[in-house]
Amino acid sequence: MDETDFQPGSGPEPDDLQFEIEQAEDYSQYLLHSKAEIVAALRSLIQRRALVSAYIDPGRGFLLTSLLNLEADTGTLLLDWGRDDEINRQALSATQLILSAEVDKVKVQFTLSNLLETRLGGRPAFLAALPDKVLRLQRREYFRLSTPIAKPVKFVTTIKRVDGSTLIAEASLLDISGGGVGLMATPSLAALLPSGTVLSDCKMTLPDEGLLVGKLCVRNKFDVTTRGGARYVRVGCEFLNLPGARMSMVQRYITRIERERKARLSGMS
Secondary structure, eight states: GGGOOTTTHHHGGGGGGOGGGGGGHHGGGEESSHHHHHHHHHHHHHHHTEEEEEEETTTSSSEEEEEEEEEOOOOOOEEEEOOOOHHHHHHHHHHHEEEEETTTTTEEEEOOOOOOOETTTTTTEEEEOOOSOOOEHHHHHOOOOESSSSSEEEEEEEEEESSSSSEEEEEEEEESSSEEEEEEHHHHTHHHHHHOOEEEEEEEEETTTTEEEEEEEEEEEEEOOTTTTTTEEEEEEEESOHHHHHHHHHHHHHHHHHHHHHHHHHHHH
């Protein structure tokens, strides 16, 4: 669910939410670092009067705000004052705030710290320094599709061992997005895939689409235990320089599977 859907007293608590901007290794290609790009991204939120959710340190709650003004010359940002004075005080004393908004299916996230109280037009407001990075992520890029169990996507690649020998490795995809894939790997296979490993010849057969060939970089690994007690490792991999035609293949596959899934659910209702 999107952060802006959260309402106090229902759904996950704020500290259960995950933010892409905190997963720099997975989303580095979507981070803006130049001041000009950061200013442009934030000004778009001002122009669209976007609602922004500001999360106060881990587990300390959140407030709904909006960006009021931006001064590129002084490197400052003004934000609207929240409705709850206690939450406003927490925001002023917070070590860090994570801010998240979505406009036209583009997610924008950034962090702020050391907020100050100021006034704008006679009303209280927050004053902050411009962030040093902003994440800008389109929905089609961050939507992650769990691959169908009935039609698994097979993954094959060649791994080079430390001694110079090679191994043909096979796995199934757990999920796929425009940014990469999640592999269902045995612990022994995962041990051969440390973070940062580049797999230059990866082949995935997408049902009804064809053979997808690309280069992947291992970004993270998580141990998983199923309800039945089986264990495997989810190996998260990022696409590296995937050509546009192959990216279109991924998007067609995701769109079709999601459409089929919704049709089945609609037929069951």
